[in-house]
Amino acid sequence: MDLEMVKYLAELGKLEFTDEQLEKTASEMTDIIDLMDGVKEFDVEYDAHKDNHNVFLDGLRPDVKHESMPTEKVLQNAVNRDNAFVVPKVVE
Amino acid sequence: MDSSLKTIRAQREALDTKKVSARELAEEYIANIKKRDGEIKSYITVTEELALAQADAAQKIIDSGESKPLTGIPMAIKDNICTEGVRTTCASKILENFVPPYNATVMERLNGQGIVMLGKTSMDEFAMGGSTQTSAFAKTKNPYNTDCVPGGSSGGSAAAVAAELCTASLGSDTGGSIRQPAAFCGVTGIKPTYSRVSRFGLVAFASSFDQIGPIAHSAYDCAAVLNHICGFDPHDGTSARNEVPDFTAKIGAPLKGMKLALPKEFFAEGIDDEIRKSVLAAADVYKSLGAELVECSMPSLKYAVPAYYLISSAEAASNLSRYDGIKYGHRTAEADSYEELIKKSRSEGFGDEVKRRILLGNYALSSGYYDAYYGKAMALRQVIRSEYDSIFEKCDAIVTPTTPAVAYRPEEQVSDPVKMYQADICTVTVNIAGLPAISTPCGYNKDGMPIGLSIIGKRFDEQTVIQLADAFEQTFAPVAPKLN
Numbered sequence: 001m002d003l004e005m006v007k008y009l010a011e012l013g014k015l016e017f018t019d020e021q022l023e024k025t026a027s028e029m030t031d032i033i034d035l036m037d038g039v040k041e042f043d044v045e046y047d048a049h050k051d052n053h054n055v056f057l058d059g060l061r062p063d064v065k066h067e068s069m070p071t072e073k074v075l076q077n078a079v080n081r082d083n084a085f086v087v088p089k090v091v092e
Numbered sequence: 093m094d095s096s097l098k099t100i101r102a103q104r105e106a107l108d109t110k111k112v113s114a115r116e117l118a119e120e121y122i123a124n125i126k127k128r129d130g131e132i133k134s135y136i137t138v139t140e141e142l143a144l145a146q147a148d149a150a151q152k153i154i155d156s157g158e159s160k161p162l163t164g165i166p167m168a169i170k171d172n173i174c175t176e177g178v179r180t181t182c183a184s185k186i187l188e189n190f191v192p193p194y195n196a197t198v199m200e201r202l203n204g205q206g207i208v209m210l211g212k213t214s215m216d217e218f219a220m221g222g223s224t225q226t227s228a229f230a231k232t233k234n235p236y237n238t239d240c241v242p243g244g245s246s247g248g249s250a251a252a253v254a255a256e257l258c259t260a261s262l263g264s265d266t267g268g269s270i271r272q273p274a275a276f277c278g279v280t281g282i283k284p285t286y287s288r289v290s291r292f293g294l295v296a297f298a299s300s301f302d303q304i305g306p307i308a309h310s311a312y313d314c315a316a317v318l319n320h321i322c323g324f325d326p327h328d329g330t331s332a333r334n335e336v337p338d339f340t341a342k343i344g345a346p347l348k349g350m351k352l353a354l355p356k357e358f359f360a361e362g363i364d365d366e367i368r369k370s371v372l373a374a375a376d377v378y379k380s381l382g383a384e385l386v387e388c389s390m391p392s393l394k395y396a397v398p399a400y401y402l403i404s405s406a407e408a409a410s411n412l413s414r415y416d417g418i419k420y421g422h423r424t425a426e427a428d429s430y431e432e433l434i435k436k437s438r439s440e441g442f443g444d445e446v447k448r449r450i451l452l453g454n455y456a457l458s459s460g461y462y463d464a465y466y467g468k469a470m471a472l473r474q475v476i477r478s479e480y481d482s483i484f485e486k487c488d489a490i491v492t493p494t495t496p497a498v499a500y501r502p503e504e505q506v507s508d509p510v511k512m513y514q515a516d517i518c519t520v521t522v523n524i525a526g527l528p529a530i531s532t533p534c535g536y537n538k539d540g541m542p543i544g545l546s547i548i549g550k551r552f553d554e555q556t557v558i559q560l561a562d563a564f565e566q567t568f569a570p571v572a573p574k575l576n
Contacts, residue, residue: 001455005455006451009450009451009454009455009458010451012454012458013409013413013438013447013450013451013454014413014416014431014434014435014438015435015438015439015442015447015450015451016435016436016439017439025447025448025451028448028509029448029451029452029455031509031510032401032448032452032509032510032513033452033455034510035397035398035401035510035513035514036398036401036402036452036456036465037398038394038395038397038398039395039398039399039402039465039468039469039472040464040468042392042395042468042471042472042475044468044471044472044474044475045471046467046468046470046471046474047471047474050474060329061326061329069193069194073193073194074193076191076193077189077190077191077193077419077420077421078418078419078420079418079423085418085419086418087418087430087433088427088428088429088430088432088433090429090430
């Protein structure tokens with residue numbers, strides 16, 4: 001995997017790397033992708049009509065209003081002011 | 093501790109007959125933690141005050157004659173399960189100071205039983221790893237040899253049981269994270285069928301694999317915990333509505349006529365000789381108990397590791413996008429823009445392995461790579477499920493090693509991601525297919541390190557898996573680690 005690809009993936013994942021970290025990560029990701037390439041030799045297509053055993057969505061709960069979590073609990077792990085999350089200025 | 097009093101079964105009897113009080117039991121474990129956990133490092137947070145208060149509350153219930161199966165039982169909880177008011181870090185700097193405002197459903201259920209929570213156990217960061225050495229706070233050691241890893245990601249939960257720092261614990265298993273550390277630490281751990289246990293309040297890693305389960309000293313004890321954490325939860329739309337049976341019900345039933353499959357690929361090259369011999373010897377024990385051994389094949393096993401890592405990393409990359417430094421979690425000290433705040437917070441908060449999984453997941457989902465990687469892995473997932481379905485048409489359960497090698501020294505492979513991923517070969521297919529599986533000790537290698545026997549069952553047939561594990565345990569004399 002080249003450095004440009006690592007930079008692109010880092011951007012998608014909202015991650016920053018120093019130049020030194022980028023080099024090391026590119027080398028590690030190359031080895032990892034080599035391992036992942038194993039799936040390519042298996043000649044099979046995904047069948048969208050096949051049953052997906054893992055998910056049971058046949059009984060969604062009724063659309064009934066419930067009390068929300070109190071604001072102070074929602075904010076207890078955040079930098080907050082005036083009952084709101086604080087973020088950097090986004091509008092000049 | 094009196095070794096006859098280390099199981100849930102024995103403690104229940106001792107508590108109910110007043111041979112021991114809930115506080116005495118809790119105090120004994122807290123003393124063990126103070127004595128041993130400086131070296132083992134199985135806990136990230138010890139909740140001594142809370143544990144003693146819970147023990148006193150449990151004693152009142154016991155004294156009133158209303159005790160439930162887990163009332164007063166000292167337990168440890170993996171640090172990716174939300175505990176209201178108790179720090180839950182996921183062993184990550186990004187959640188170092190996170191105090192959940194609510195309990196996971198499993199905690200509501202265990203608290204309803206009146207358990208005593210001793211603390212939160214260490215793990216690989218965000219449950220990504222098999223060594224507990226990516227923990228930002230406590231790199232847990234193996235109680236059988238503290239130069240070796242305890243496995244992972246639920247390494248703290250397994251080591252705590254093995255070192256008698258709790259009676260039982262909860263772990264979570266996305267690709268083997270309950271079974272592999274249970275095998276490395278010589279204890280028993282079960283991953284239930286996907287959807288058996290609600291994940292509400294479990295910090296999400298890979299949502300189509302993640303499952304919570306117990307680690308304990310025996311299959312019976314695992315069943316005793318499982319009995320009280322399963323069942324439908326309106327907060328988790330994927331949780332199953334299937335009836336929750338008594339998971340101990342089949343324990344002791346004869347094995348005569350049962351068919352046990354041995355897929356040859358699980359015993360092939362790459363599996364340590366001592367492990368192969370030990371697991372095949374365990375299979376012979378089943379034969380002597382009346383079960384029939386059936387040879388079979390699982391040709392797709394060689395593709396299982398990449399298929400698992402592609403799907404789980406894709407899901408992880410999406411799940412971990414919620415960490416932005418704004419709503420909760422680490423927030424960088426200084427940032428001039430929204431974008432910079434998110435990038436810096438994430439880059440400072442996540443460790444190297446978590447970052448690699450995010451990169452891999454985004455790669456697998458990227459335009460131009462999606463079909464070749466994620467699409468192909470999803471196709472393989474269907475193939476692996478079909479192969480399991482075919483085996484289960486003819487057999488009641490499958491017997492395999494839990495791991496290809498025993499616990500190792502961290503310097504041997506922790507710094508090599510590819511080597512770490514390949515070590516998951518024996519466990520990941522179970523998660524891919526959503527099946528229940530248990531690991532219980534079946535021997536020790538020449539250096540005295542534990543070997544795990546894995547029994548895989550049909551969907552929702554934990555009862556048979558537990559029955560088989562217990563049947564073997566009745567014939568096996570486990571060797572406890574040497575504890576100070």
